[in-house]
Each structure stands twice: as C-alpha cells, then as structure tokens.
Amino acid sequence: MGSTIDQGSYRLQLRQDTHAHHQILNRHPLLKGLTKPSYPLTHYKVLLLAYSVLYRQIEELIERFLISQHVDFDYSERRKSAWLVKGLAYFHDHNIGLDATFNAFVASTLAIPNLGAVSELAGLLYVIEGSTLGGQHISRALADYHGLSSETGASFFNGYGQHTLMRWESFLQFFDSVIQDNEDFLSAKDVACRVFQTFQSALDYGVPFLPES
Numbered sequence: 001m002g003s004t005i006d007q008g009s010y011r012l013q014l015r016q017d018t019h020a021h022h023q024i025l026n027r028h029p030l031l032k033g034l035t036k037p038s039y040p041l042t043h044y045k046v047l048l049l050a051y052s053v054l055y056r057q058i059e060e061l062i063e064r065f066l067i068s069q070h071v072d073f074d075y076s077e078r079r080k081s082a083w084l085v086k087g088l089a090y091f092h093d094h095n096i097g098l099d100a101t102f103n104a105f106v107a108s109t110l111a112i113p114n115l116g117a118v119s120e121l122a123g124l125l126y127v128i129e130g131s132t133l134g135g136q137h138i139s140r141a142l143a144d145y146h147g148l149s150s151e152t153g154a155s156f157f158n159g160y161g162q163h164t165l166m167r168w169e170s171f172l173q174f175f176d177s178v179i180q181d182n183e184d185f186l187s188a189k190d191v192a193c194r195v196f197q198t199f200q201s202a203l204d205y206g207v208p209f210l211p212e213s
Helices: 007-017 019-026 041-068 081-093 100-109 118-146 161-178 182-209
Strands: none
Touching (some): 007 019, 041 182
C-alpha cells in the first residue's frame, strides 16, 4: 500500500493523533501536579505501584514478541520495571508502607494488547519511550521539591539520565524504518492509543488506594 504521508512525518502525525490521550493522562489525579511542590508523596507511592505492575506486563509482552520474531531493536537496556522496583524499595525501607493488595488487584484487572506486527511494537514503544522525555522534567522537580534522586525513590523518572535524548533519537530511527506506509501507521497508532488508555485504567485503579484527605 502506498504512503500518502512522507515517511519521516508519520511520527509527527502520531504525536498529533495521540495528543488528546496524552493530555487526558496528564490530568489524572495521580499525575496532575507531579512537578509542583504541593504534590503529595502519598500519591507518588501509589503512582509507582501502579506503574510497577503495568510496566512488568508491558515488558513481558515486548520480550515475548522479540523472542518470536527477529526485530532489529535492542530492548535489553531499556527495561524500566527494575527502576520502579528500586523506587518502591526505597519507600518501603523508609516505612511509608505499601498496600500489597493493590498489586494483585491491578495485575488481575489490566489487559495489555498482544502484539502481532513490528508496527504494533513501534506504537507501543512510542508511548513508553516518549515518556522518558517528560520524565527528565519530572525528575528535576522531584529532586527540587522532595529531595528524591535516582538512588532515593526517583530512578524511574531519572530514566536514561544524560543518555535520554540519544535513546529517543535511536528509537525514532527504528520507528521511521518500520513505519513504511499508511497501513503500518494505522497499526502503530491503534496500539499507541490503546496503551495510553491502559495507562489511564491502571491509574484509575490506583485512586481508591489513595489515603483519604
């Protein structure tokens, strides 16, 4: 199928088409105000817990797909679930306390779509790799306002650190090489939108676990 969009513009179109999903997610109670000094660490704890379950499922999905097909993309140094485990361990060690039932609750309720094509992998990665860019701004706010660092509860948002932009550009090269026509683009877009919605669902499940104000 021929392309009606210049190949290099597919990711720009994807950014535009997923913008509404991104904005809705950013307004979620667990994310809203994350870069502000008034953001409560009780919310942050639940956010990390929701993400830890979600990313574990996402990364299992990615690994299954990469094992089943030959894909010229190395995900081994991009795994993020370990960062979340590290962050949660910091808070656990400092007796903030985690609700273990939340882990089982989310794991039994969320459904991540299976991947059937490399274009779908590209759509999923677009969401989770793109989040590392915003994570750099968040990590600076967490350090400034809460004293958190990559070693003290904020390893997830610190992400790749000084290598973040390089990793993002490397992903974009992969994306451009995979999305060759409109069919590929629509496949990637469908998965990206579903992943954004899955993130929304994961955080929704976390809201009842917030302490009453």
